[in-house]
Amino acid sequence: MDSALAGFVFGFLIVFVRISSAVMLLPGFSEASVPPMVRIGLSLALTCIVAPLVGTDLPPMPTEPAYVILLILEQIVIGLTIGWLTTTILTTLPMAGQAISYQIGLSSVLLPSTELGSNSTLVSSVFNLMVPVLFFSSALIIFPILALVNSFHQIPVNITSQFSNTSDLGLIIKVIIKAVSFEFLISTQIAAPFLVIGLIWQAGLGLIARASPQLQIFFVAAPLQILIGLILLALFLGPILSIWHIASSHMLRHYIEY
Template sequence: MLDLSSIFLFPLFLIFARLGACIMVYPGLSDISISVRIRLLLAVFCSLAMFPILEPSMPLLPASNLKLLEFVLIEMAIGVMMATSARLFMAAMHVAGELVSFSAGLQASNLFDPSLGGNSTAPSLLLTMMATLLVFVTNLHHVMLLAVMESYNMFPAGGLPLLGDAAKAVTQVVSNLFLIGFKLAAPVVAVGFLIYAGLGVFNRLIPQLQVFFVAMPLTIVVGLLMLGIVLGGIVTLFTQELHNHAVLFTQE
């Protein structure tokens, strides 16, 4: 029994700890609409598929239970870190949607967002749900599985990652979050700014014009039209950024 545990069960459980933690948090797979049992089964099957490839790089079964717990916690932390950094790109779509809502006058259009478990504006919900769909349509979940498998070159099993490098990477991803969100929403924000500036000029030239009654429908219609025009570029930029982020973990 000891040989079975050291040769098969322990390496398989370490793979499951990293991959399962990643699947539980990864965008698209972590939505509340997907059952936890389905995610667990997916993690088990993928761990079994990866086991023949990753088993030679797994550490030996430790003698103490405390060391065993340390290995498992480290693997889970690495998986959560990888998925959380990818999930921040989904938050960038949410930020872009909120900026579009503010520019198009749709701040009051609140709907339930299953990816966040709360309410968000209609443009934000559109972008986040489209981003979730793109994760599966463009096979980014396959890239995630490859990134987890190749991440053992960067983070060996049972080895504690350098906290300084990890903190620097997380800080860089968070700072890029707002930059990416603004880049995604920049065309709609720019058009909204021009509309408000133009209405301000008209209000100065023609004081009798009721700007408020003209501004609301105009900003909504033009904002939605502009969002429809640039939607293809938004989803393309999102998929490129998320793919480039996943590829980082495949490098040694």
């Protein structure tokens, strides 16, 4: 009876460590303003759901304390990887907003905003606030949970170190590389219309400045650039969110299969 109870507690602990590590980096919960009790409560709720589904894949409790510590450290690494991958894939929207904001004139590399910081732009900050809302209000939140369940089958919990197996380490590295490349590719595709229009706009301003050197073209064109940029952003906002949602769903579903 005691051994069965110890095995149950050990299995629950292992699942909880992997899930709580992922929750720490999920969009919306990785912010410093989120109370720790909220993260712990969500982790416990998800553990109660996932633990019965993966109970048969969990090993018995090791007799050596060193093995227990090793298993806990491995679960932390795997959980952080899953949470980081989810955040990386969803960060494509703020990254695209960074490029869009520069192109429509709401930010400048020469005149950074003192309120938002030198590394933040207005459109990117707005998109960054939209990511948790879209994440929790759509089916995107299901994919990290499925990834956690599937991770216990793809990278099972064993007494021996999983990271001594080069195939498991190679699998994690491969997924990370695909997620990062996806982030840059989709963010560039989302911002592509603004990049093309911005390039044509800057070329036109250069020709005007060449033809009339005494005209302060920057101060004349800046208001018009912002106005046209906001109009284009309002027109393209629906397609931008749609493309982002479809691409993120496809990528999250893709890396669940690994």
